[in-house]
Amino acid sequence: MEMLNVRHVVKTYEGKVATPVLKGIDLTVEQGEFIGIMGPSGSGKTTFLNTVATIDNPTSGEVFINGINPHLLKKEKLASFRRRELGFVFQSFNLLHTLTVEENIMLPLTLEGVSVKKMKRDANELAERLGISGIMKKRTYEISGGQMQRVAIARAIIHRPKLVLADEPTGNLDSKASRDVMETLEDINRNDGATMMMVTHDAFAASYCSRVIFIKDGVMYKEIRPTSNRQVFFQQIMEVLAIMGGDQSEFSPGRV
Amino acid sequence: MSFRQLAFNNVFRNKRTYAAYFLSSAFSVMIFFVYSIIAYHPDMKGGLIHQVAVTAMNSAQWIVYVFSFFFILYSVSAFLKTRQHEFGVLIIQGMSHRQLNRLIFLENLLIGFASILAGVGAGLLFAKLGLLVGGNMMDVQLPYYIAPRAVILTVVSFSILFIVISLMTQFMVNKSKVIQLLQGTNKPKKEPKASIWLSLLSALLLGGGYTLAATATAATIGMLMIPVIMMTIIGTYFLFSQLSVFIINLLKRNDHFFLRRTNIITISDLAYRMKDNARMFFMVCIVSTVAFCAVGTLASFGVMDKEMELNMPFPISYSALDENPEALKQLQSIEAQFKEKNISYTKTLTPFLVDQSKQSGSKVRIVSESEFNKIAQLLKMDTLELQGEEAKLLPDNIAQSQYLDNANKTITLEKSGVTVSAHGRTDGPVFTQGMMYNGIVVSDEMYAKIASQADAWTLSGFQMEDWEDTKDIGSDVDKALMEAREAYYSNRDKAKEPQFDFSSLAGNNAEMKQMYSIMLFSALLVGAVFFIAAGSFLYFRLYTDLEQDKEHYRAIGKIGLKDSELSRIATSQLLLLFFVPIVVAIIHSIFAFTALQSLMNLSIAGQTFKVLAGFTVAQILYFLLIRWRYMSHLRQAVR
Numbered sequence: 001m002e003m004l005n006v007r008h009v010v011k012t013y014e015g016k017v018a019t020p021v022l023k024g025i026d027l028t029v030e031q032g033e034f035i036g037i038m039g040p041s042g043s044g045k046t047t048f049l050n051t052v053a054t055i056d057n058p059t060s061g062e063v064f065i066n067g068i069n070p071h072l073l074k075k076e077k078l079a080s081f082r083r084r085e086l087g088f089v090f091q092s093f094n095l096l097h098t099l100t101v102e103e104n105i106m107l108p109l110t111l112e113g114v115s116v117k118k119m120k121r122d123a124n125e126l127a128e129r130l131g132i133s134g135i136m137k138k139r140t141y142e143i144s145g146g147q148m149q150r151v152a153i154a155r156a157i158i159h160r161p162k163l164v165l166a167d168e169p170t171g172n173l174d175s176k177a178s179r180d181v182m183e184t185l186e187d188i189n190r191n192d193g194a195t196m197m198m199v200t201h202d203a204f205a206a207s208y209c210s211r212v213i214f215i216k217d218g219v220m221y222k223e224i225r226p227t228s229n230r231q232v233f234f235q236q237i238m239e240v241l242a243i244m245g246g247d248q249s250e251f252s253p254g255r256v
Numbered sequence: 257m258s259f260r261q262l263a264f265n266n267v268f269r270n271k272r273t274y275a276a277y278f279l280s281s282a283f284s285v286m287i288f289f290v291y292s293i294i295a296y297h298p299d300m301k302g303g304l305i306h307q308v309a310v311t312a313m314n315s316a317q318w319i320v321y322v323f324s325f326f327f328i329l330y331s332v333s334a335f336l337k338t339r340q341h342e343f344g345v346l347i348i349q350g351m352s353h354r355q356l357n358r359l360i361f362l363e364n365l366l367i368g369f370a371s372i373l374a375g376v377g378a379g380l381l382f383a384k385l386g387l388l389v390g391g392n393m394m395d396v397q398l399p400y401y402i403a404p405r406a407v408i409l410t411v412v413s414f415s416i417l418f419i420v421i422s423l424m425t426q427f428m429v430n431k432s433k434v435i436q437l438l439q440g441t442n443k444p445k446k447e448p449k450a451s452i453w454l455s456l457l458s459a460l461l462l463g464g465g466y467t468l469a470a471t472a473t474a475a476t477i478g479m480l481m482i483p484v485i486m487m488t489i490i491g492t493y494f495l496f497s498q499l500s501v502f503i504i505n506l507l508k509r510n511d512h513f514f515l516r517r518t519n520i521i522t523i524s525d526l527a528y529r530m531k532d533n534a535r536m537f538f539m540v541c542i543v544s545t546v547a548f549c550a551v552g553t554l555a556s557f558g559v560m561d562k563e564m565e566l567n568m569p570f571p572i573s574y575s576a577l578d579e580n581p582e583a584l585k586q587l588q589s590i591e592a593q594f595k596e597k598n599i600s601y602t603k604t605l606t607p608f609l610v611d612q613s614k615q616s617g618s619k620v621r622i623v624s625e626s627e628f629n630k631i632a633q634l635l636k637m638d639t640l641e642l643q644g645e646e647a648k649l650l651p652d653n654i655a656q657s658q659y660l661d662n663a664n665k666t667i668t669l670e671k672s673g674v675t676v677s678a679h680g681r682t683d684g685p686v687f688t689q690g691m692m693y694n695g696i697v698v699s700d701e702m703y704a705k706i707a708s709q710a711d712a713w714t715l716s717g718f719q720m721e722d723w724e725d726t727k728d729i730g731s732d733v734d735k736a737l738m739e740a741r742e743a744y745y746s747n748r749d750k751a752k753e754p755q756f757d758f759s760s761l762a763g764n765n766a767e768m769k770q771m772y773s774i775m776l777f778s779a780l781l782v783g784a785v786f787f788i789a790a791g792s793f794l795y796f797r798l799y800t801d802l803e804q805d806k807e808h809y810r811a812i813g814k815i816g817l818k819d820s821e822l823s824r825i826a827t828s829q830l831l832l833l834f835f836v837p838i839v840v841a842i843i844h845s846i847f848a849f850t851a852l853q854s855l856m857n858l859s860i861a862g863q864t865f866k867v868l869a870g871f872t873v874a875q876i877l878y879f880l881l882i883r884w885r886y887m888s889h890l891r892q893a894v895r
Contacts, residue, residue: 098269108349110262
């Protein structure tokens with residue numbers, strides 16, 4: 001089943017000089033895929049994610065998520081679309097500091113008006129699975145970066161969204177925490193069948209994906225799929241990055 | 257977690273951010289409440305003083321209310337601006353616009369009602385003190401009593417205020433651009449550009465406003481007031497938004513200064529936040545100026561009791577129609593009271609005539625040249641020499657003197673038919689204020705002509721060593737006068753017009769002192785509300801930037817920054833933040849007082865100095881308190 005269909009998306013930032021960022025991108029994602037998006041700084045990968053995520057509007061082109069173009073929805077409909085169909089994970093976690101870990105996880109359900117009993121049950125189940133049960137009553141400034149990202153992941157999937165979007169989820173984490181987070185995402189992708197799309201700089205993180213797409217200068221450059229195991233896929237990704245050019249030092253050295 | 261809990265958590269786990277705003281709102285509610293308690297106190301009915309007090313309290317109360325509205329509106333919008341990122345996250349989590357509006361509405365309502373509760377609660381505690389101080393000033397005992405009307409008025413007025421502002425919050429966040437919300441306030445703000453022209457305009461406006469204020473006279477001040485205030489406000493805005501940027505850029509360009517030790521950090525930090533700071537400097541400066549001027553103006557009325565002394569050379573004066581049968585009795589009563597209190601006095605008798613002017617229809621009091629000269633000699637003033645129809649106007653008080661300088665008046669007297677022409681005035685007022693109102697001095701020959709037709713009166717002026725001992729002397733006559741006047745004014749029956757007059761310096765002085773202290777009491781509290789609000793702006797500025805500052809100093813700390821250097825940078829920034837707007841406000845106020853001086857006949861410098869010094873001391877204390885807290889936060893972060 002087709003989960004995401006992006007048709008010729010163009011994004012131009014208007015200013016004194018109009019800056020084209022996306023010059024027409026097409027992409028189809030099947031349900032259950034785990035897509036990685038890579039590219040040098042300024043290639044437009046985050047802008048691309050933002051247009052899919054409804055955070056930003058495309059200048060032209062269409063985005064269909066599960067057959068619906070969210071950019072055409074009215075305000076209220078768009079809110080419930082985000083609430084039901086989408087989940088977000090950000091580089092800077094974007095947890096709310098006034099809430100506890102548990103409350104942060106329950107936030108999407110709170111907005112939906114789910115009963116408190118069900119909220120708590122779902123949150124606790126999920127926390128158990130992500131190994132964050134012990135910190136449920138803590139406030140966000142009391143926990144580590146890896147824990148924060150797992151809390152953000154829990155918040156992104158508690159409402160069982162159709163599409164989970166992640167922007168550099170490992171960007172602020174050390175290698176141990178990165179590995180935990182990627183394994184968590186992989187587990188969710190495999191066992192819950194959630195479709196995922198992740199923007200990353202990190203070839204190690206990208207090696208968990210079922211397909212990696214490379215964007216350069218606002219157009220699709222190449223896409224690759226894993227052929228055997230993860231180590232091999234990691235090497236393949238590194239090779240594409242090397243050929244694609246850009247500043248080599250932007251990409252992290254191998255960690256596998 | 258239900259939706260309501262979400263709003264609740266947002267407020268209660270953000271206590272530190274909201275602390276100053278909350279306290280300052282609660283303080284406004286409390287002051288409003290204390291004013292209503294006094295105004296609605298059942299013992300405050302009747303009497304001139306009480307009426308004045310109730311009016312003063314009521315106006316002060318509504319000034320506080322209107323100010324609170326704008327203060328709270330501004331604070332709320334500033335808070336919302338710092339939370340843009342958070343709102344972006346909530347929208348991305350699927351919060352609808354309606355839900356976001358409701359969330360902000362609930363949060364504000366929560367703070368609003370908490371402030372009302374705290375303010376009324378504190379008001380109940382401080383009402384005792386308020387009633388004691390207020391009562392003392394009016395010379396009445398006000399027992400502790402809270403009129404239910406006062407509670408209802410306070411709660412209802414502020415509930416309306418908070419609900420209206422909470423409803424307005426939904427227009428304060430632009431929710432349609434999620435990406436902008438998510439980027440929030442993190443991105444560095446551009447330095448506002450300094451335009452030479454606007455900087456010049458600012459200097460021009462301020463200079464012009466100051467010049468006009470300094471040269472204002474009693475005649476022009478009414479006309480000049482509004483334009484000068486407008487010029488000062490606009491000038492101040494550009495002073496902070498343009499001129500200051502201009503100066504900072506100048507400093508930055510001077511490498512010897514900019515690159516010297518910690519200056520580089522201090523100055524570049526200053527430039528980075530100039531846009532926010534400019535607006536805040538402006539607000540704090542204007543609000544403080546208003547507070548200084550309000551309190552200073554009323555404090556200046558304190559010099560009026562000195563003026564009153566000069567206006568009443570005879571501390572006790574009594575006059576009566578010679579035919580008035582009561583006259584002798586009342587005069588004897590006054591003299592008996594002097595003896596009773598063992599006060600020695602000298603009595604000066606001045607006969608005068610009362611007639612009516614054909615031109616204006618008002619009463620004219622006529623004194624002969626020789627009688628006037630007798631008193632003028634006694635008071636060491638210039639004597640007169642008048643011929644024929646020549647006359648001089650007799651000023652009632654010092655303030656009136658300057659209006660009569662070049663007056664030319666031809667007066668035809670109703671009863672005697674005599675016409676005199678008055679050019680200019682006598683050297684000064686020689687009789688007690690009010691006793692010889694609309695007075696003229698005529699030649700002895702003319703006086704004799706008028707005397708045959710007009711009513712003959714006699715004024716008895718009493719002088720003694722110390723007028724302050726005479727407070728109750730003649731109070732029976734004063735009371736009789738009040739009653740007679742009341743009877744007369746109720747139906748303006750000519751026949752009932754009082755045929756005697758009485759005036760006591762000590763009595764008038766006591767009455768004025770009371771009025772003055774009531775006004776000062778109201779102005780002080782209003783000034784306090786304004787001043788605390790200005791403090792709250794500063795607090796808000798510091799605490800919204802605290803997290804960024806910690807990050808900033810942590811980074812600098814890694815490069816190597818001594819504790820003393822950290823303290824020096826932070827202190828110099830705090831000093832600027834706290835004292836730049838206050839110093840400008842003080843300069844504004846000094847010019848405002850210079851203008852005010854033109855209305856006063858005695859110097860108000862002493863009074864205004866006390867007020868400005870008082871506010872400066874308060875600001876220094878606040879600065880020390882905040883600096884202590886702020887530094888301990890920074891030290892913790894850097895360690």
